[in-house]
Amino acid sequence: MLKTFIERPVLSTVISVLFVVLGIIGIFTLPIEQYPNIAPPTVKVSTNYSGANADAVLKSVIVPLEEQINGVEGMTYMTSSAANGGSASINVFFKQGTNPDMAAVNVQNRVSQAAALLPSEVTRNGVTVQKQQSSTVLMIMIKSTNPDYDDKFMQNYVNINILPQIKRVMGVGDASVYGAKDYTMRVWLKPDVMKSYNITPSEVNAALQDQNIEAAPGELGANSNQSFQYALKYTGRLKNTEEFGNIIIRSKNSQVLRLKDVATLEFLKVSVTNIKWMQASF
Numbered sequence: 217m218l219k220t221f222i223e224r225p226v227l228s229t230v231i232s233v234l235f236v237v238l239g240i241i242g243i244f245t246l247p248i249e250q251y252p253n254i255a256p257p258t259v260k261v262s263t264n265y266s267g268a269n270a271d272a273v274l275k276s277v278i279v280p281l282e283e284q285i286n287g288v289e290g291m292t293y294m295t296s297s298a299a300n301g302g303s304a305s306i307n308v309f310f311k312q313g314t315n316p317d318m319a320a321v322n323v324q325n326r327v328s329q330a331a332a333l334l335p336s337e338v339t340r341n342g343v344t345v346q347k348q349q350s351s352t353v354l355m356i357m358i359k360s361t362n363p364d365y366d367d368k369f370m371q372n373y374v375n376i377n378i379l380p381q382i383k384r385v386m387g388v389g390d391a392s393v394y395g396a397k398d399y400t401m402r403v404w405l406k407p408d409v410m411k412s413y414n415i416t417p418s419e420v421n422a423a424l425q426d427q428n429i430e431a432a433p434g435e436l437g438a439n440s441n442q443s444f445q446y447a448l449k450y451t452g453r454l455k456n457t458e459e460f461g462n463i464i465i466r467s468k469n470s471q472v473l474r475l476k477d478v479a480t481l482e483f484l485k486v487s488v489t490n491i492k493w494m495q496a497s498f
Contacts, residue, residue, distance in 0.1 A: 256292065257316040259323045261285070261306040263343040265335060267417060273298040276335055281306055281343075284330040288322045290314040316347040348389025368483055401460055404480040413466075415478060420465060423475065427463050428454050457481040 220227075261281060265273050278296045285294065285308060294308040310319045324345045331339055358370050358378070365373075371393060382391040403424075405417060433448035454460050461476030475481070 256312050257310040257314045257319050258348060259308045259310070259316070259320050260346050260348055261308065261323060261327060261343060262346075263304050263334075263338050264341050265302040265304065265338050266341070267337075267421065268302045270298040270300045273302060273304045277304045277338055278306065280330045280333040281327060284326045284333075285323060288319075288326055290319060290322075320345055320347040346390055400483070401454075401457070402482050403460070403475070404482075406478055406480070409478045413473060413478065415465060415473075420475065420478070423463055423465050428460070457483065 222228075263277060265277050268276070278298055281304075282294065282296060285291075285306065288308065290310045292309050292311055294306055296304070296306040298304050308319075308323055310316075327343050327345055331343075334343070356378075358374055360370060374393060379391055379393070382388060403420070405420065410416070410420075430452050431450045433450050435448065436446040437444060454463075460481050461474060463475040464472055465475060465478065466473040
């Protein structure tokens with residue numbers, strides 16, 4: 217074979233020129249991507265069951281969801297996890313080449329079928345279905361050397377100025393503050409004090425739901441012959457630890473038991489942004 221090319225230089229030159237021409241054509245025609253879609257499309261299903269441990273989340277949330285999601289079109293396998301904080305997460309992996317948008321729609325339809333089997337607390341919080349990769353590709357730490365800018369200020373700055381910009385970047389599946397939701401109020405219950413008053417966590421949770429709401433009180437003089445009408449205003453959702461602490465748990469014989477008497481309240485402090493990419497072309 218080698219002797220043929222040595223004895224026929226013209227043939228060798230023609231073949232070499234042909235390879236060069238094919239290479240030039242390939243440069244301009246073959247697709248080139250900085251981040252090619254080599255990972256399988258992934259759809260993440262997440263929700264939260266407040267107050268439940270990992271075992272309760274597994275039995276009452278993850279198992280019903282997995283039974284309905286299992287067998288969705290194009291699915292290869294799925295993984296799930298539960299935490300003692302009540303969070304539940306299911307990652308559904310699909311065959312390479314599956315349309316991520318259709319995969320998310322199919323999973324959402326399966327999740328809707330399982331809604332009747334989930335606890336009322338979970339359905340009230342909602343079940344989120346997103347197309348995204350399960351791994352975190354970028355984490356951004358936000359800090360300030362100015363002592364006037366504390367953690368809560370930095371978290372508020374990230375939520376208003378940074379997160380909206382990151383979420384609009386093409387290919388970003390999700391960007392969120394790592395560890396907590398916006399302005400999360402943490403309530404540390406005191407078991408010894410609650411026992412002395414014979415109070416259960418469900419009673420505290422019911423008081424929080426009843427008194428931390430947005431309401432429409434209505435108007436005065438709307439259906440009368442008065443010349444003026446006055447729109448009533450309601451304070452709405454509580455905003456700081458003092459307002460949460462004044463939530464009434466029980467009231468009897470002019471004696472009031474407030475939330476601050478049986479719990480310690482604080483704002484959750486976080487300052488890290490977590491970014492995940494969805495399955496998409498860049």
